Amino acid sequence: MAVVTRFAPSPTGYLHIGGLRTALFSWLWARHNDGKFLLRIEDTDRARNSEEALEAIIKAFDWVGMNYDGDVVYQSKRFDLYKKYIDQLLEEGKAYRCYMSKEELDALREEQMARGERPRYDGRYRDFEGTPPEGVEPVIRIKAPREGTITFVDGIKGEINIAADEVDDFIIARSDGTPTYNFVVSIDDALMGLTDVIRGDDHLYNTPKQIVVYNALGFKLPKFYHVAMINNEQGKKLSKRDGATDVMEYKAMGYLPEALLNFLVRLGWSHGDQEIFSLEEMIALFDPKDINKSASSYSPDKLLWLNAHYIKNTPNAKLAELLKEFGVDIADHDRLEMLLDATKERGKTLVELAEQINLILNAPTQYDAKAVKKAFKGEAKEILVDFIAMLQTWEKPLHLPSDYHAVLEALVAEKEIGFGKIGMPLRVALVGALTGPGVDEMMAIIGVDETIERIEKAVATIEV
């Protein structure tokens, strides 16, 4: 049987980083098996805006290169279907109307908490046959087993046992007739033909409830995989204050989708010592049985490292295209290759890369004070002036970094100085700072005229 997995977010308006990981796991497993990966929006609570939410999710999927099969299923559009199953259960005596008010329910809960028990419905209307109280719209509850144990095998955690009395007769339809989460999830998972349900382990306790529904309706159980959560660096639940939780924020911060996916796949899953995985490798190697049981902490260092790795390995033409969103348009630059080769080793994100490029392309508007103190001293002025003269009278072509390097070598030899004597002041003259790509590269990129112009401008500021 073909593997069918799904991603079933509630419409929050954005895709959470943790959601992307479980979606990725599900997607990989489907693709690995040539199966299907379905998308469903859990919007039984009608207050939420599912159209917008879906758009946000698809946008994020597009960005990372994930897709889904078939049509998106909206639970809000399937209420008739759910109603049919509710009626069926009612008719078969597997569900019943409960006339307990919210106030009564709250009171019961408080009592139980005070006694140190797990709050749960006491089943008082389970076998009720009298006259229902006036003016109360009932909810529908499903009959859960009253004794024994609900057992299932989790593909990651192994056998899970929950005592039946831990699962109460939970509500499957609200007093306004709308169905509730655990009920519709079971029906949809069954009807959509899910074979493997991969989800966060915050759903672990929902599984026995859903099994109650599966059994009542005679549906076949899928395999369940409950993936441990991603916590923050302090081991607490990941929240907005821990940094970006919205997937698209990573795009804005200059991360490559390959890096983010590679980072996420290794959070909770591994394949020996391998760290770098292409999408193809992930698909080929992923198996949910290799997912870790324990929760992991989110620490962005490795993501940054991966991003640097993928930037270094991205073709320059593509980088140029991506950089447009970061305010750098160098697609038509005639030294494109040289420019990116000189900078891509230095930028861990596209944002940093854009900064590096701007540093070279734009003449410095000011010179770093420390750099000036260190570089513009002694005979620096004289050396720079000589260098200009040498560039102006140089007879060979000046195109490649090596061409400029030859000029520098000639200067160093003639004046019998070390490379640093010219290198440092030259660097400050070109970009205003003591860091950055090699001066040979930078001169080749901006060309001889611009080079001379920048040096002249710098020389004018040196007082000695």
Added chain:
RNA sequence: GGCCCCAUCGUCUAGUGGCUAGGACAGCGGGCUUUCAAUCCGCAAGCCGGGGUUCGAUUCCCCGUGGGGCCGCCA
């Protein structure tokens, strides 16, 4: 509070009834270099604690401890 889940370097993780417990990121040191990076080499860093079982436990069992999750007419 009840129930459930989890536990290897700071972080992500590999691994086994017997290994010098492996890799990666971060950290530190060094090489390369006109700078900063990149890169290369090296160093430091871990089996939560206590009981068992066993010739031998990081590994299997139990109990602690710690962390997480769930306990809605939310999903």
